[in-house]
Amino acid sequence: MQLLAFFVLSLLALVSAIVVVTHRNPVVAALALAFNLVAIAGFYFLLDAQFIALLQVIVYAGAIMVLILFVIMLLNLKQELGGRPSGIVPRVLAPVLGLVFAAILGRAFLSLRGGFPARAPGYGTVEAVGREMYTRFFYPFEVVSLLLVAAMVGAVLLAKRRL
Amino acid sequence: MAPRALLLVSAALFTLGVLGVVLRRGAITILMCIELMLNAANLAFITFARQWNQAEGQIYVFFVITLAAAEAAVGLAIVIALFRLKETTDVDEIHLLKW
Numbered sequence: 133m134q135l136l137a138f139f140v141l142s143l144l145a146l147v148s149a150i151v152v153v154t155h156r157n158p159v160v161a162a163l164a165l166a167f168n169l170v171a172i173a174g175f176y177f178l179l180d181a182q183f184i185a186l187l188q189v190i191v192y193a194g195a196i197m198v199l200i201l202f203v204i205m206l207l208n209l210k211q212e213l214g215g216r217p218s219g220i221v222p223r224v225l226a227p228v229l230g231l232v233f234a235a236i237l238g239r240a241f242l243s244l245r246g247g248f249p250a251r252a253p254g255y256g257t258v259e260a261v262g263r264e265m266y267t268r269f270f271y272p273f274e275v276v277s278l279l280l281v282a283a284m285v286g287a288v289l290l291a292k293r294r295l
Numbered sequence: 296m297a298p299r300a301l302l303l304v305s306a307a308l309f310t311l312g313v314l315g316v317v318l319r320r321g322a323i324t325i326l327m328c329i330e331l332m333l334n335a336a337n338l339a340f341i342t343f344a345r346q347w348n349q350a351e352g353q354i355y356v357f358f359v360i361t362l363a364a365a366e367a368a369v370g371l372a373i374v375i376a377l378f379r380l381k382e383t384t385d386v387d388e389i390h391l392l393k394w
Contacts, residue, residue, distance in 0.1 A: 153319070
């Protein structure tokens with residue numbers, strides 16, 4: 133059952149990622165990305181990270197995708213920008229990066245044999261993650277809130293026509 | 296379901312994201328491919344967190360999701376500002392900082 137879910141989810145994630153990278157219409161690419169994010173949330177459920185899976189659906193597939201789709205439709209980008217970029221850098225860089233990541237892929241496949249260990253009690257619940265976040269990771273948590281304020285101010289400053 | 300199968304999926308998604316960033320020209324498509332790469336990294340984080348039964352990996356993923364939200368907001372604001380200036384989102388056309 134778990135294996136079947138894993139295969140279905142990886143198929144969905146990979147196919148939707150290919151659509152994101154290759155499709156000409158940005159609206160279709162954005163919807164495929166939302167699909168991909170939900171498939172990855174399914175992986176998180178399989179890996180007993182329920183809290184992060186829900187967060188992924190709410191924040192990523194909800195908020196961030198709505199933002200991207202909103203901008204695509206605001207700019208009225210229908211069918212432009214196909215084809216490869218000009219210049220020598222992408223033409224050389226793309227095959228090299230492809231080979232490098234293929235090597236990393238092979239390395240990842242050869243290491244880490246065997247299955248997952250037994251789940252520790254309480255692993256992945258809101259209680260466990262929240263306790264850790266508000267004790268050991270308290271200061272990083274506060275810094276992240278500062279980052280969000282900075283992003284908000286920056287976005288308004290950049291997109292506003294006249295202050 | 297083994298950890299290495301999940302890492303394989305994560306690496307494949309990351310590779311697709313890199314290829315998208317290198318090969319595509321639309322600024323918004325490139326932003327979406329960056330989101331793809333962040334998600335691949337998150338999947339690897341969650342896999343290792345489960346492997347070692349530690350909650351830290353999940354907290355790092357929480358921080359990465361927050362960062363992705365900030366990055367999307369600022370990145371899309373830059374795209375809107377550039378579109379207002381140049382009427383395009385083609386990254387080949389955007390070379391204001393080149394001399």
